[in-house]
Amino acid sequence: MTHPFHAALAGLGVGLLSLAAQAAxxxxxxxxxxxxxxPDAVVIVEPATGRAAPPRPVQAVISQQKMQFVPALSVVPxxxxxxxxxxxxxxxxxxxxPATLATPGAAPSPGFELRLDGKVDGKxxxxxxxxxxxxGAVLLGCHLHGSMRGHVFVADSPWTVKTGGDGIARLLDVPEGAARVRVWHADQLIEAPPADLQVIPATALTLPTAVVPRRRRL
Ligand SMILES: [Cu+2]
Known part of the structure; x- marks a missing residue:
């Protein structure tokens, strides 16, 4: 026979779990x-069960400033x-x-070209x-300036975040349970296979990669 106190605790436990499932x-x-x-590694978490609704598109801005793309890496849905x-x-x-191989059988993305006049003072x-x-990843370059290099990572998982200067990406509201995590980086020669992950209310992990960044940010 189950003690009523235990039954109450069990009920409470279930309640807490389902609350936490909203906000891992x-x-x-x-x-x-x-x-x-x-820094500037893209972390993608894909829950194993159920396909999440695609993330909402946004409007992003990438400036060309002193021969650089700013930001050098953008993550957009x-x-x-x-x-x-x-x-x-x-x-x-x-x-x-396109900086990643197209899905076999899918039409490759044609990419784009843009000509932008220089800025005139007062205009x-x-x-x-x-x-x-x-x-997928898009490589940005300039026909006139070979040193210009940037990337846009176009995400189809809403849980796609780039790492900051501390190498950390925080992904919010991830469904609890089994998931896969993968990492993309501009200087990664071969993408490592995704790692399995068990998402609990507070999940922290370190992902080693073989990436040697071309240039470290100071
Ligand atoms: Cu240029």
């Missing part, structure tokens, strides 16, 4: 080959619009090309917009 936080620390925290704004006083001829900078409707 997954904290992932990504480290490079040298064991140091890896699939279907988002990205506005390129040239703050330099000289012309850029931007291109975006609005020239800007062009593209819609990114294919998931």
């Amino acid at each position: 936080t997954v904290q992932v620390t990504v480290v490079g080959r040298d064991g140091q925290p890896l 699939v279907g988002s619009r990205v506005r390129f704004v040239n703050q330099d006083s000289w012309e850029h001829h931007l291109r975006g090309t 609005e900078p020239s800007a062009r917009e593209v819609t990114l409707d294919k998931a």
